Amino acid sequence: MTQRYRVTVAYDGTDFAGFQSQPNQRTVQGTLEKALMKMSKGEAVAVYGSGRTDSGVHAYGQVVHFDYPKLLPATSMLRALNSLLPLDMEVVDSQLAAPDFHARFGTSGKRYLYRVDLGHYTNPFKRRYTGHYPYPIDVSRIQAAMPDVMGTHDYTSFAASGGVIKNKVRTIYDATVEYDESANELIFEFYGNGFLYNMVRILVATLLEIGNGRRDVHDFLRLYEVKDRQEARSTAPASGLYLKEVYYKTDENN
Amino acid sequence: MTQRYRVTVAYDGTDFAGFQSQPNQRTVQGTLEKALMKMSKGEAVAVYGSGRTDSGVHAYGQVVHFDYPKLLPATSMLRALNSLLPLDMEVVDSQLAAPDFHARFGTSGKRYLYRVDLGHYTNPFKRRYTGHYPYPIDVSRIQAAMPDVMGTHDYTSFAASGGVIKNKVRTIYDATVEYDESANELIFEFYGNGFLYNMVRILVATLLEIGNGRRDVHDFLRLYEVKDRQEARSTAPASGLYLKEVYYKTDENN
Numbered sequence: 001m002t003q004r005y006r007v008t009v010a011y012d013g014t015d016f017a018g019f020q021s022q023p024n025q026r027t028v029q030g031t032l033e034k035a036l037m038k039m040s041k042g043e044a045v046a047v048y049g050s051g052r053t054d055s056g057v058h059a060y061g062q063v064v065h066f067d068y069p070k071l072l073p074a075t076s077m078l079r080a081l082n083s084l085l086p087l088d089m090e091v092v093d094s095q096l097a098a099p100d101f102h103a104r105f106g107t108s109g110k111r112y113l114y115r116v117d118l119g120h121y122t123n124p125f126k127r128r129y130t131g132h133y134p135y136p137i138d139v140s141r142i143q144a145a146m147p148d149v150m151g152t153h154d155y156t157s158f159a160a161s162g163g164v165i166k167n168k169v170r171t172i173y174d175a176t177v178e179y180d181e182s183a184n185e186l187i188f189e190f191y192g193n194g195f196l197y198n199m200v201r202i203l204v205a206t207l208l209e210i211g212n213g214r215r216d217v218h219d220f221l222r223l224y225e226v227k228d229r230q231e232a233r234s235t236a237p238a239s240g241l242y243l244k245e246v247y248y249k250t251d252e253n254n
Numbered sequence: 255m256t257q258r259y260r261v262t263v264a265y266d267g268t269d270f271a272g273f274q275s276q277p278n279q280r281t282v283q284g285t286l287e288k289a290l291m292k293m294s295k296g297e298a299v300a301v302y303g304s305g306r307t308d309s310g311v312h313a314y315g316q317v318v319h320f321d322y323p324k325l326l327p328a329t330s331m332l333r334a335l336n337s338l339l340p341l342d343m344e345v346v347d348s349q350l351a352a353p354d355f356h357a358r359f360g361t362s363g364k365r366y367l368y369r370v371d372l373g374h375y376t377n378p379f380k381r382r383y384t385g386h387y388p389y390p391i392d393v394s395r396i397q398a399a400m401p402d403v404m405g406t407h408d409y410t411s412f413a414a415s416g417g418v419i420k421n422k423v424r425t426i427y428d429a430t431v432e433y434d435e436s437a438n439e440l441i442f443e444f445y446g447n448g449f450l451y452n453m454v455r456i457l458v459a460t461l462l463e464i465g466n467g468r469r470d471v472h473d474f475l476r477l478y479e480v481k482d483r484q485e486a487r488s489t490a491p492a493s494g495l496y497l498k499e500v501y502y503k504t505d506e507n508n
Contacts, residue, residue, distance in 0.1 A: 012378040058379070087381045124266040125312070127341045129379065 002067035005077055006101055008093035009062050013238070014128045015088055019052040019062070028053070028089065032064065035084040040069050050103045050110070050246040054198075056238030058129070060113075061092070063246040065103040101250065109173070109247040112200045114188040115240045116208065130185060131204065131240030137211040139179050139186070145210045148220035149175040149190070149203060156227035158203055159196035160235070168227075170194050177207070189244070198235055205234035256321035259331055260355055262347035263316050268382045268493070269342055273306040273316070282307070282343065286318065289338040294323050304357045304364070304500040308452075310492030312383070314367075315346070317500040319357040355504065363427070363501040366454045368442040369494045370462065384439060385458065385494030391465040393433050393440070399464045402474035403429040403444075403457060410481035412457055413450035414489070422481075424448050431461070443498070452489055459488035 009032070017025035021033065029047050036045035050063045072080070078094035085091065117123055117130040118137060126132075152171040159168055172192040179186055188207070190200055206223070209215045216222075223232050263286070271279035275287065283301050290299035304317045326334070332348035339345065371377055371384040372391060380386075406425040413422055426446040433440055442461070444454055460477070463469045470476075477486050 010378050012381075082375060087376055088378045090375055090378050092375075121336060121344055121346075122341055124264050124342045124344050125383065127266075 001071075002069055003071045004065055004067050004097040004099050004101055005074070006063065006065050006095045006097035006103065007077070007081070007091055009064065010060050010090050010092050011058060011062070012088040012128070013053060013056050013058045016055065018055045018057070019049055028059075028062070029064075031086065031089060032066075032081075035081055036066060036068065038084055039080055043069050045069070048103045050107055050243075053241075053243055054238050057241045057243070059243040061245045062243050063103050063248075065097055065101055098250075101248075103246075106248045106250060107194075107246055108249045108252060109191060109193050110195060110243065111189065111191040111245040111247075112195065113242040113244045114190075114200060114204045114236065115242070116186040116188070116204070116236070118184050118186060128239055131236045133186075133208050133212075135212050137186070137208070138213065139177070139211060141213070141217050142177050142186070142207050142211040144217050145207060145220060146175050146177055148218055149207070153224045154227060155196055155199055155224075157223040157229055157232045158199050158206070159229065160198035160202070161229050165196065168196060170196065170199075175203075200241060201236040201238070202232050202234070204236040204240070206232045208236070209234065255325075256323055257325045258319055258321050258351040258353050258355055259328070260317065260319050260349045260351035260357065261331070261335070261345055263318065264314050264344050264346050265312060265316065266342040266382070267307060267310050267312045270309060272309045272311075273303055282313075282316070283318075285340065285343060286320075286335075289335055290320060290322065292338055293334055297323050299323070302357045304361055304497075307495075307497055308492050311495045311497070313497040315499045316497050317357050317502075319351055319355055352504075355502075357500075360502050360504060361448075361500055362503045362506060363445060363447045364449060364497065365443065365445040365499040365501075366449065367496040367498045368444075368454060368458045368490065369496075370440040370442070370458070370490070372438050372440060382493055385490045387440075387462050387466075389466050391440070391462065392467065393431070393465065395467070395471050396431050396440070396461050396465040398471050399461060399474060400429050400431055402472055403461070407478045408481060409450055409453055409478075411477040411483055411486045412453050412460070413483065414452035414456070415483050419450065422450060424450065424453075429457075454495060455490040455492070456486050456488070458490040458494070460486050462490070463488065 016028050019028045021027050021030040032047045045066050047064050047066045074094045074096050078091045081091045115130040117126050117132045120134050150172050154169050156168040174191040176189045270282050273282045275281050275284040286301045299320050301318050301320045328348040328350050332345045335345045369384040371380045371386045374388050404426050408423050410422040428445040430443045
């Protein structure tokens with residue numbers, strides 16, 4: 001008898017070699033599995049995430065599921081994990097889940113956030129938590145381009161090569177940019193039904209080049225057509241990217 | 255012929271073993287001296303700071319001076335250092351200084367800031383940059399105590415033992431506390447003519463105990479009298495402390 005749990009974790013991705021377990025590497029999945037094995041007195045518990053995050057990418061709300069050999073109240077699971085996890089990872093929600101809940105296959109959408117520091121110099125307190133673009137930016141150009149980012153498109157130009165996924169059509173329901181004057185930062189948000197490998201980071205890099213004037217405001221329309229990764233050259237750094245929220249079909253049916 | 259420089263540096267103290275050079279340790283002073291030695295093609299340049307900061311303590315405005323073997327414009331010094339320094343340290347100001355300017359002996363005062371996260375759980379994104387107090391706090395009790403912190407007092411109860419400094423009388427010109435609701439943080443600031451070893455961290459720990467109700471609101475008055483470090487037991491963690499600004503007598507005469 002096992003009980004399935006749905007657990008939401010926040011982490012500072014800087015010191016993790018990404019989400020996925022790898023031998024001799026400190027990963028998010030591996031760290032969770034180690035804590036669960038400790039709790040279960042040595043029994044291995046496999047953790048499944050909503051998707052991988054790369055090294056340096058953060059999460060406010062990564063969702064995972066796992067089957068635990070004992071029935072614990074959801075709040076006890078949260079407290080037990082937090083007492084065992086390192087300080088750069090925190091369980092922010094814990095729920096008992098149905099046996100068919102799946103953190104990856106049950107998703108209906110995800111929301112990502114990207115922070116760009118526009119300061120002239122690198123800020124020692126932001127280097128782990130933002131991208132950095134020290135060049136002139138016209139925010140109104142980026143705002144004019146945001147509607148082009150939304151909708152259903154073939155995002156081949158915005159996917160890192162080497163992926164095994166053939167269908168590169170995705171829908172972005174909402175894409176916004178805000179300028180935070182006190183922090184001198186641009187804050188991007190993207191909410192869509194799915195994202196290709198490195199897609200948010202390539203979108204952000206392209207939008208920054210539009211803001212800088214190095215690309216036409218409506219260059220997205222051309223990039224959708226050409227379907228060529230070489231045309232959207234740059235990738236914004238991992239440090240600015242946050243998996244903010246994961247949405248599930250089952251939640252919508254409630 | 256050497257030229258004296260006055261340079262202001264910001265740093266994230268988390269990954270430094272404090273300010274002062276130590277063999278086989280990554281320190282602020284050692285990192286600056288290494289960069290300067292590279293610039294001067296191997297000639298050793300000694301760096302003097304306004305004072306030491308402990309491991310984990312941050313700075314927005316630590317001031318140092320050094321004598322450089324060549325005359326460089328101040329902005330070139332800033333740019334050259336920033337191109338050589340690691341990302342958790344940044345030169346924010348650079349000036350040519352008079353030969354008798356001294357970063358330590360010329361100070362007239364310092365301003366420290368202390369951030370306390372009041373969240374229930376440790377926040378993975380704040381653990382390097384705040385202290386953490388997850389217990390009930392009545393901010394009005396701390397506000398009522400702040401006037402007692404100001405003025406000229408013998409701070410023996412608030413100095414880590416083991417120091418060589420005999421005279422423990424200091425003047426705090428201003429001490430404030432603010433509650434930042436969106437961040438759920440308390441922000442303390444202390445501006446004084448000088449601070450004893452660990453003094454700000456002990457003051458903050460004592461103020462938090464007052465806010466929690468474990469100490470009388472006016473316990474400072476008793477603690478000044480007893481002159482006993484054992485009475486002000488706790489020390490707030492280094493991670494919340496920032497050396498914000500250093501003031502100089504010479505600047506006031508201008």
